[in-house]
Amino acid sequence: MNYWLMKSEPDEFSIDDLQLSKDQKTAWQGIRNYQARNFLRDQVKQNDLVFFYHSSCKVPAIVGLVEVSQAATVDMSAFDINSTYFDKKSDIANPKWIQVELHFMEKFNRPISLKQLKADPRLTSMVLVAKGARLSVQPVSTEEFEHIMFLSR
DNA sequence: GCCAACGTTGGC
DNA sequence: GCCAACGTTGGC
Incomplete structure (x- = not known):
């Protein structure tokens, strides 16, 4: 069992859209x-x-927990010319991009803001709080996971 | 909206 | 294969 953090812009x-x-x-x-693709x-x-993370918004924060309901499959949106995710350099004979399926578990009563995460001495090695961390799919350690779950209660 | 940090592209 | 230029991310 592994733990992850994935970012989404709430706009x-x-x-809530998932729930x-x-x-x-x-x-x-x-x-x-x-x-990020390699992790997926x-x-x-x-x-x-x-962890479901809201980025590029007023209060960037971990806002809930989801579960991987299906592991890697080909992300067909790369071949959909009408999709915002269309990748014109992607070849359908040799798929490059990957998706997983996520299932809602819970929305935290207490979202944990980036500010709070950065200030927590137990979370100083989180990928998310590293300088310039833009990775949208990132690993979370067991210790980090358990501590953040504790904070969310 | 700004801009630092990072990733990607493409000329050489 | 180097690296400058460009594009994107995402906090502030």
Whole structure:
């Protein structure tokens, strides 16, 4: 079992959008960064737990917990010319981009802001708080996971 | 909206 | 394969 953090801009897709969706599941499409793609392809497994992070918004924060309901499959949005995630250099005979499926678990009563995460001495080695960390799919250690779950209660 | 940090592209 | 130029991310 591994733990992850995945970023989403709430204006695009928020934890509320996921909770209110029909089956509370979403295809996590549009990852167009190789490091993030490699995590999705090689390490993110079914039943892994994922912190849902809101980025590029008023209060950047971990806002909830989701579960990987399906491991890596091909992200077909790369071949959809009408998709915002269309990648004209992507070849359907040799798919490059990967998606997973996420399932809603909970929305935190107490979201944990980036400010709070940065200030916490137990979280100084989190990928998220590292300078210039832009990675949109990133690993979370067991210790970090448990501490953040504690903070959310 | 600014801009620092980072990733990608492409000329050489 | 280097690296300057460019594009993107994302906090502030």
